[in-house]
Amino acid sequence: MEVKVINNSKHPLPRYQTDNSAGMDLCANIDEAVLLKPLERKLVKTGIYIELPHGYEAQIRPRSGLAIKKGITVLNTPGTIDSDYRGEIGVILVNLSNEDYLVQDGERICQMVIAKHEHISWEEVTTLAETERGAGGFGHTGK
Secondary structure (H helix, E strand, O other): OOOOEEOOOOOOOOOOOOOOOOEEEOOOOOOOOEEEEOOOOEEOOOOOEEEEEOOEEEEEEHHHHHHHOEEEEEEOOOOEEEEOOOOOEEEEEOOOOOOOOOEOOOOOOEEEEEEEEEOOOOOOOOOOOOOOOOOOOOOOOOO
């Protein structure tokens, strides 16, 4: 699938790191490093604009290495970019570590997964089909 993209960043287009990667890394496109203090969140711009086909979304997700090694993650995970959005992709980063973190220009800050989605219509009913799980909630299926 081809997706139209405008790259107003100083960096190459996002790309898959391996042939089997589901997501492609997005880089920070900033004029100066962004300081994230512990528990602080900031919007970090990427310089990337996309035009997705109807029925698709871009999901913005954390990079696992950045999360485990530095405690930096994406706050609204997964963030959704709808197919009718044409603005610059921004990433809400949060520092969950106990140490300051400097986000550098060109640093890979998140990954973006393109996913198909459906629109539904509601059918109001008074009962739902029975299942083995039923109304069992969080932790209901055991360890």
